[in-house]
Amino acid sequence: MAVSEPGELEEDVRATDGRVPGRRGIATRRRLLDCAAELLTKTSYRDIKVIDIAREAGTSPATFYQYFPDVEQAVLVLAEELAGDAAYLAELVRSDWRGDRGAQTARRIVESFLEYYDRHRAVFRVVDLATESIMLELTGSSSKIEGLIQVLRESGYEILEVSRTGRMAMRRGHHTSLRDLGLI
Numbered sequence: 001m002a003v004s005e006p007g008e009l010e011e012d013v014r015a016t017d018g019r020v021p022g023r024r025g026i027a028t029r030r031r032l033l034d035c036a037a038e039l040l041t042k043t044s045y046r047d048i049k050v051i052d053i054a055r056e057a058g059t060s061p062a063t064f065y066q067y068f069p070d071v072e073q074a075v076l077v078l079a080e081e082l083a084g085d086a087a088y089l090a091e092l093v094r095s096d097w098r099g100d101r102g103a104q105t106a107r108r109i110v111e112s113f114l115e116y117y118d119r120h121r122a123v124f125r126v127v128d129l130a131t132e133s134i135m136l137e138l139t140g141s142s143s144k145i146e147g148l149i150q151v152l153r154e155s156g157y158e159i160l161e162v163s164r165t166g167r168m169a170m171r172r173g174h175h176t177s178l179r180d181l182g183l184i
Contacts, residue, residue: 015066029067031057033081036074040122045075079127082120089113 013029015021021029035056039048048071054064068074092109096102117124 016069017066021067025066028057028059028063032059032064032067033074033078036071037078037122040075040078040126045071045126075123075126078123082123082127085116085120089116 013021013026015025032053036048036053039052039056043052050061050064050071053071053074054061057064064074068077089109089112092105092112095105095108097105
């Protein structure tokens with residue numbers, strides 16, 4: 001399950017020292033990312049070492065360090081690609097829902113999302129663990145639901161009020177923005 005589509009434009013790719021790599025350097029960086037993604041399917045994120053990724057890619061740790069300061073940064077790039085790859089799902093949601101095409105659109109969205117999830121399953125697992133760690137750090141609860149409830153309580157239910165106000169305005173035919181609600 002290697003990630004084969006580059007998520008970044010070539011001009012956005014930089015080595016750790018700031019230089020812009022050439023075609024071969026971009027291919028090497030991509031191979032390192034693909035190998036990191038492959039290792040995530042079989043190994044816990046916390047157990048993956050730079051040497052593992054470099055060995056899998058047929059290169060040296062020094063080469064890895066030319067593109068990433070550590071394994072975490074490589075995984076973050078994979079997570080950014082995951083987000084970037086979701087753009088086509090958004091396009092599907094914005095496609096035609098009228099008449100008989102609605103069922104076809106819904107089917108394409110479900111099939112595309114399942115394919116997207118399968119392609120990025122290992123990275124999703126790491127992102128999910130990170131979310132759990134952040135929730136534990138912020139709220140003292142590793143349960144995402146309990147943590148969310150605690151955040152809502154501590155915010156004085158402002159989030160729920162904004163949602164209620166926005167829904168009421170939309171029912172009246174008004175489109176509200178965060179600025180209209182006094183939040184920015």
